[in-house]
Amino acid sequence: MIQKISCLAVALGAVLLAVVFAEDKPKEKEPEKVELPAMKFDDVREIAPGVFFRYSSISATDKTVPFGGSNNIWIVFKEYVVVIDANFPKEAGDVLEAIKKTTKLPVKYVFDTHHHGDHAWGNSVWAKAGAKVIGSTNCARLLKLNGPDEWKKEQDKKDGRKDIKDNELKLVDESFDETHVLDDGTQRIEFLFLGHAHTPGDACVNGSFNFMGHSNSASWIKVMEKAEKLDVKLVCPGHGKVATKDLLGLQRRYFAEMRKEVQKGIDDKKKPEEIAAGLEMNWYKEWTGKAAKENGDNVKHVYEELTGKIDHSKLGFRDVPGGLTPTALKGE
Ligand SMILES: [Zn+2]
Numbered sequence: 445m446i447q448k449i450s451c452l453a454v455a456l457g458a459v460l461l462a463v464v465f466a467e468d469k470p471k472e473k474e475p476e477k478v479e480l481p482a483m484k485f486d487d488v489r490e491i492a493p494g495v496f497f498r499y500s501s502i503s504a505t506d507k508t509v510p511f512g513g514s515n516n517i518w519i520v521f522k523e524y525v526v527v528i529d530a531n532f533p534k535e536a537g538d539v540l541e542a543i544k545k546t547t548k549l550p551v552k553y554v555f556d557t558h559h560h561g562d563h564a565w566g567n568s569v570w571a572k573a574g575a576k577v578i579g580s581t582n583c584a585r586l587l588k589l590n591g592p593d594e595w596k597k598e599q600d601k602k603d604g605r606k607d608i609k610d611n612e613l614k615l616v617d618e619s620f621d622e623t624h625v626l627d628d629g630t631q632r633i634e635f636l637f638l639g640h641a642h643t644p645g646d647a648c649v650n651g652s653f654n655f656m657g658h659s660n661s662a663s664w665i666k667v668m669e670k671a672e673k674l675d676v677k678l679v680c681p682g683h684g685k686v687a688t689k690d691l692l693g694l695q696r697r698y699f700a701e702m703r704k705e706v707q708k709g710i711d712d713k714k715k716p717e718e719i720a721a722g723l724e725m726n727w728y729k730e731w732t733g734k735a736a737k738e739n740g741d742n743v744k745h746v747y748e749e750l751t752g753k754i755d756h757s758k759l760g761f762r763d764v765p766g767g768l769t770p771t772a773l774k775g776e
Pocket of ligand 1: 558560563642655
């Protein structure tokens with residue numbers, strides 16, 4: 445039985461999603477009970493045969509928890525390994541060491557779910573280890589357009605990351621528009637681009653980790669709906685714990701309810717801060733441990749979207765002529 449993994453390159457939005465598909469079985473069955481692994485930060489678990497998940501440290505509420513970059517997944521094929529997300533350079537080295545404890549095979553590909561530093565800046569570390577970098581067309585474009593300036597800014601920062609000072613930016617080697625498949629008869633990965641979400645690159649986190657600065661919330665909802673149609677057993681989010689498929693619905697509900705509340709506030713002539721202060725959404729706090737009203741930046745982003753102040757075709761591209769590729773805008 446082929447182990448099927450799908451990585452949703454929901455480009456613009458801090459979310460890689462690796463989903464482990466349920467094995468082929470007739471539809472309309474009772475949903476299978478799935479046991480989720482209890483994991484501590486930096487733990488590695490084999491969540492499906494030959495599929496490993498590393499849980500990186502992060503907290504939306506506890507400032508003493510250091511940010512360990514993105515989660516990572518690696519899939520062991522017959523002759524090589526594929527890694528999901530490059531992470532930062534320092535963490536890329538940590539992940540490489542963790543991989544060596546699970547297999548002697550070389551890493552052939554690393555997949556950037558999107559262009560943000562915690563997902564793509566470790567590319568040079570993987571390249572030195574012999575890997576090719578793959579990503580969606582929009583991820584590749586955003587990294588090429590924004591990467592050099594953002595990298596330099598971090599290098600010039602007094603308290604900037606040391607691993608950025610000591611490494612160099614590496615761009616995507618091979619990109620794809622909608623789908624890219626790796627299949628050797630034992631494992632199968634389908635990289636799917638479902639539309640603009642967190643960035644024109646990716647889509648799902650587990651917890652209060654939704655940076656919305658490069659997002660399109662209306663399109664993000666549609667992307668989650670598409671992801672929910674997949675036959676999914678486990679969701680390995682870009683940040684936060686491994687979850688069942690329910691996570692996709694929670695993620696969608698957050699944006700859908702927030703858009704409704706923000707629109708109500710706009711109709712009542714409220715300011716974004718007032719709208720944020722009135723956000724109840726108790727279920728969100730139950731899920732993430734953080735109240736929705738504390739995510740003022742997200743409310744502001746949706747406010748600006750709904751009042752026409754954001755041109756999604758330019759988001760993350762600054763004033764580069766052409767903006768996003770037509771593919772990225774298709775999901776809108
Ligand atoms: Zn991101």
